Amino acid sequence: MNKPILISGIQPTGKLHLGNYLGVLKNFVELQNSDKYQCYFFIADYHSLTEDFNTKEKSKQILDLIADYLAAGIDPKKSVIFIQSAVPAHVELAVILNNFTPFGELRRMTQFKEKSQENPFNINAGLFDYPVLMAADILLYDAQFVPVGEDQLQHLELTRTLARKFNSKFGKTFIEPKPLLTKAPRLMSLDDPMKKMSKSQTAGCLFIDDKPLMIKEKIKKAVTDSGKEIRYDPQIKPALSNLILIFSALSNYSIKAVERRFKNKGYAEFKKELAEIIIKTLVPFQKKKKKLKKQTSFIKKIISQGNKKANGVSSKKLLQIKEKIGLKI
Ligand code: TYM
Numbered sequence: 001m002n003k004p005i006l007i008s009g010i011q012p013t014g015k016l017h018l019g020n021y022l023g024v025l026k027n028f029v030e031l032q033n034s035d036k037y038q039c040y041f042f043i044a045d046y047h048s049l050t051e052d053f054n055t056k057e058k059s060k061q062i063l064d065l066i067a068d069y070l071a072a073g074i075d076p077k078k079s080v081i082f083i084q085s086a087v088p089a090h091v092e093l094a095v096i097l098n099n100f101t102p103f104g105e106l107r108r109m110t111q112f113k114e115k116s117q118e119n120p121f122n123i124n125a126g127l128f129d130y131p132v133l134m135a136a137d138i139l140l141y142d143a144q145f146v147p148v149g150e151d152q153l154q155h156l157e158l159t160r161t162l163a164r165k166f167n168s169k170f171g172k173t174f175i176e177p178k179p180l181l182t183k184a185p186r187l188m189s190l191d192d193p194m195k196k197m198s199k200s201q202t203a204g205c206l207f208i209d210d211k212p213l214m215i216k217e218k219i220k221k222a223v224t225d226s227g228k229e230i231r232y233d234p235q236i237k238p239a240l241s242n243l244i245l246i247f248s249a250l251s252n253y254s255i256k257a258v259e260r261r262f263k264n265k266g267y268a269e270f271k272k273e274l275a276e277i278i279i280k281t282l283v284p285f286q287k288k289k290k291k292l293k294k295q296t297s298f299i300k301k302i303i304s305q306g307n308k309k310a311n312g313v314s315s316k317k318l319l320q321i322k323e324k325i326g327l328k329i
Helices: 018-033 055-072 089-098 103-107 110-118 125-139 150-170 212-221 238-251 255-261 267-294 296-324
Strands: 005-010 038-043 079-083 145-147 178-180
Touching: 005 018, 005 125, 018 038, 018 055, 018 145, 018 238, 038 055, 038 296, 055 079, 055 267, 055 296, 079 296, 089 125, 089 296, 103 125, 110 125, 110 150, 125 150, 145 150, 150 178, 212 267, 238 255, 238 267, 267 296
Parallel strands: 005 038, 005 145, 038 079, 145 178
Antiparallel strands: none
């Protein structure tokens, strides 16, 4: 029997942070290694054009993100790795889906509202239409599962709505995909536990490329709550709970086990060990990444194979879709 299909992507917009890592990237690798799915992981480069960008930087960011994928453990022998802009069916399906997407649905999207506020001088049509391209990314592959962070759930809900709408109009064509979340689906900023960790919030953002000294410093500076006890309580101790969550996600200690380990110990000791655990995960990753970044021809080969595979699967699906809506004579 064929394994269910799983797909996800990340935008190449600069360095990934610990939220991206614990929310999705680490999970991509675990899901791949579970051998339960046919996995597709792509670079959402068209999506990344919705924010201001620098042409020279863009191709570097794409290569860097591929190196992130590979260094984290995505294995091109097990998973298809490809670039969105090298697979034209994505935009073609987005153009088709646009006609079934009410304007009002897009206008109420939280990410659109937030990004419009952050960048009032660049509220472009691409940003508005972002969720439709995302739906196309997913529906083209008949994906049943999509590992994402919590901030993408609304987009996934729209994907499901579009799939349902299309199916009821033209007959069963698409699968309604389900999200897969980790135990850290919304990692919070280190300097403000009420805000999501995000690269636009630099002060509270720990990047996966940060060097040990920087990691130690950022964890030392991370805000904590009043009281001394190391106790997980997101309502009363939101900042500490975020740190405990990081500890648990990186060490495979349960939350309870973290609390037990630091019973009668203070914040300083907890933070010291937390920094060590982060360093222990990130340093080997950074070493692998550094090596990979020198192997551009190897990376290009992997990508060209991945693009070919993705083009094969998606172009076939696009033909079926076009037939359904009468675009083929
Ligand atoms: P992007 O690049 O903005 O984010 C990549 C993934 O990281 C998750 N994430 C977080 N998870 C936990 N805590 C955080 N603080 C945090 N910040 C970000 C995001 O939820 C995301 O899953 N729209 C997607 C890219 C995309 C996509 C797709 C994903 C385009 N097409 C199709 C899945 C399927 C995005 O936000 O990427």
